[in-house]
Amino acid sequence: MNGIQLKPIMPRYKKTDFYDEEASDVSNFPTDITITGIGNPNLSASGQQLATETQEQIPQKFSNSPGVSFLSPVNATHKRLAKRGFWDRSSPFEKLLLIVIAFLSCVIIILISVLTAQSNTTFQVHVSTQNKSQYCLTPSCITVASAIINAIDLKADPCDDFYQYACGGWVRDNPLPDGKSIWGTFGKLWQENQLVMKNVLEDTKSNSQTNNAETKARIYYHSCVDKNETMEKLGPKPMQDFLKQINGWNISGDFNAKDWDFQKSLEILHNEYNRGGLFSWAVGADEKNSTQNIIQIDQSGLGLPSRDYYINKTTNDEVLKAYLNFMIRVGVLLGGEENSTRDQMKNVLEFEKRLAQVYN
Numbered sequence: 474m475n476g477i478q479l480k481p482i483m484p485r486y487k488k489t490d491f492y493d494e495e496a497s498d499v500s501n502f503p504t505d506i507t508i509t510g511i512g513n514p515n516l517s518a519s520g521q522q523l524a525t526e527t528q529e530q531i532p533q534k535f536s537n538s539p540g541v542s543f544l545s546p547v548n549a550t551h552k553r554l555a556k557r558g559f560w561d562r563s564s565p566f567e568k569l570l571l572i573v574i575a576f577l578s579c580v581i582i583i584l585i586s587v588l589t590a591q592s593n594t595t596f597q598v599h600v601s602t603q604n605k606s607q608y609c610l611t612p613s614c615i616t617v618a619s620a621i622i623n624a625i626d627l628k629a630d631p632c633d634d635f636y637q638y639a640c641g642g643w644v645r646d647n648p649l650p651d652g653k654s655i656w657g658t659f660g661k662l663w664q665e666n667q668l669v670m671k672n673v674l675e676d677t678k679s680n681s682q683t684n685n686a687e688t689k690a691r692i693y694y695h696s697c698v699d700k701n702e703t704m705e706k707l708g709p710k711p712m713q714d715f716l717k718q719i720n721g722w723n724i725s726g727d728f729n730a731k732d733w734d735f736q737k738s739l740e741i742l743h744n745e746y747n748r749g750g751l752f753s754w755a756v757g758a759d760e761k762n763s764t765q766n767i768i769q770i771d772q773s774g775l776g777l778p779s780r781d782y783y784i785n786k787t788t789n790d791e792v793l794k795a796y797l798n799f800m801i802r803v804g805v806l807l808g809g810e811e812n813s814t815r816d817q818m819k820n821v822l823e824f825e826k827r828l829a830q831v832y833n
Contacts, residue, residue, distance in 0.1 A: 575595075586628075709807050716807070724817060725808040749773045775832060776825055783829035797822055 560568070626641025649656050673687075674694040699705075713725070719738040721728035742750040752773050759767045777783065782792050797818060804814035 609746055624699040712807055722807070724804040726810070727808075772832070775829060780832050783826045786826075793822065 498713070541566070563571070603668045623646065624640060624643035626637055626639075626645070628640050629637040631638040643658070647656065647661060674691050716722045716725060717727070719741055720733045739750055742748045743754070750773065752770055754768055756766050757769045759765050775783070777792070777796060782796075786793055800818040800821065801811070801815050804818060805811050809817075
């Protein structure tokens with residue numbers, strides 16, 4: 474036939490299993506059959522049509538052969554891709570991203586489990602004795618626990634007034650004592666310690682077991698208590714002897730300014746009687762070097778506890794009137810004349826008022 478050249482080449486067929494992945498490979502099917510003349514511009518229209526029909530009849534011809542499979546390259550590639558799973562179709566970057574997401578998900582689940590377990594954990598602390606008991610049942614522990622429970626006001630709501638809840642019971646059971654402007658647990662502890670020391674000092678049954686310091690403390694305590702009324706028998710004589718030792722006192726009338734030695738009187742007051750005349754001193758740790766002690770000198774005090782008793786007060790103030798009467802009485806008991814003593818003590822009180830202005 475003019476214009477059409479058929480170049481048949483015997484295809485190589487291979488009997489194979491359709492379910493094998495190799496069956497979908499393009500190389501296993503006859504793809505080397507070529508039809509020359511298709512698309513040749515030198516052919517006539519009837520020749521082009523005949524070449525096209527021949528190309529379309531070839532697959533039908535081979536498909537009728539038993540045991541032979543004829544697939545085009547496009548259909549073979551489509552079947553091969555259809556059998557691949559999601560993981561095989563994913564790119565390396567997508568696989569890495571999936572692994573990272575799975576790892577982070579596991580970490581989040583573990584953290585949530587740990588936090589949930591900790592939130593439901595209850596910590597219990599028990600104070601145990603040497604016998605490994607669950608609770609401390611010694612007398613000291615019971616006493617402290619009782620004091621804490623008694624100090625609580627269970628009627629108060631801690632969310633509304635926590636101080637009343639924690640300390641209301643203590644405030645109720647410990648009213649402000651007479652003569653005290655402030656009262657608290659430290660003040661009560663000090664009072665209890667004073668009672669303990671009083672019982673120790675008054676205990677005469679343990680004289681054989683006491684050391685020298687305890688013996689001196691008992692002697693000092695009993696001299697102040699004066700159960701034998703020795704001070705009442707001696708009267709003002711011991712104090713008058715002391716005034717003579719420091720060259721007299723102008724209130725008692727035996728003072729002579731010419732014979733008065735300021736240095737000697739100051740040494741006796743500080744060294745022998747530990748009375749802070751004009752200034753006070755003590756031995757304490759150095760603030761710049763705590764490894765050594767130094768002599769610390771400070772201003773002396775006032776007759777009353779604080780400067781607030783003097784400032785902005787009139788002569789009719791009850792505290793100042795009582796203080797003035799006390800000084801007059803002491804002066805008279807030590808041998809002073811009442812009117813003269815009153816006038817001098819008023820001057821002393823006015824001097825203390827002016828001194829309180831600069832005292833801090």
